[in-house]
Amino acid sequence: MSERATPIETLSPPTFETLLRTVEEMNTPDGFKAELIRGKIVVSPWSKLRYYRPMRALREQLQAHAPEGHVADTAPFLFQFPAANRAYGPDLYVTDESAFDEEGRHADGTALSLVAESTSLSTKDVDWQEKLDVYGGVVPIYLVVDMQEREITRFSDPSPHGYRSRTTVSFGEPLHVPHPIECDIDTTGF
Template sequence: MSTAAHTPGDYSVSDPERALKYAIQHVAGDRAEIIEGVITPLSPSWAHENAADMVRRQLSPRLNDLDLVAGSGNLDLPGSENWFIPDLAIVPRELAAKTEGALVPDQTLLVVEVTSPSNGETDRTVKRRRYGQYGAPLYLLVDRQQRECTLFSSPGRLGYATTDGPHPFGTPLRLPAPFDLTLDTSDF
């Protein structure tokens, strides 16, 4: 039996990042993210899911050719209090097949986020900066509220150095290598 005094409300942990990420994986459920230290449940609408699926369908032929997988698996941002579940991430099939836990953004080839009224600003600012800082080569923002798409590339310490857009929905958007295809954005 411990004789050490316990102060009510004293629940300090030695590694808050680890504690948060444990909670998100084991307590909060399958559809929750950590955004700048705040656990955020996800519940996308069907219109939101439709926009993500439209990107996935257009990429599918290239994914098969390049042996890539499209999914919405966990992305860890080590050293930060962030744990993201992108609407769509494209990763090498071999890597996806052997990874039970989370990947990190620099293991992706493309990350896609579709905005909703509840998360639009997070996708436009926090996720754009963090995906760039953590090396995701391409970040496609499908902004349903602004009705535009933007492709970010050239990741670096401060985020992305190159921006293609914003382009109004209906404007074809070229995805560079390895995809080398043009997305039809008219029905997002």
């Protein structure tokens, strides 16, 4: 498979539930994930090896400050946002563990307290535009770890019109993450 995200076109617009079922039944190659982006199934590669250390450092710091009953992880689960007809597999997330009590394979996006995406050339526009719009109405905190610009941006205070707060720092500078996490992220190792 190529490094670029690949949309799968269909003849008639399928329902959100049909697309979710199709993603569930897909035999996605090792190293790739399938998401519902802009009403299409998109298969894209997992992050490059050099992204491992920054994302691990971020996960460890977030887990230490996660609200009680929440977990920080990078496991390949889809979180669904039915109102937007979207389902994403975030690079890193902090969510209420009760999201995994349900049957099925797609967790409720409203259980998320934080999402972090590390940008790549193939997904950068989706991370900065589409996911920003969808997460901005539901998820309390969205972090964009921009590997190309060597910056991390925190979006917080979601509303029906998107996030109301944005802060960007260069790698090496601390980034404050507000409630419900409430900590300063050390980005020196990023």
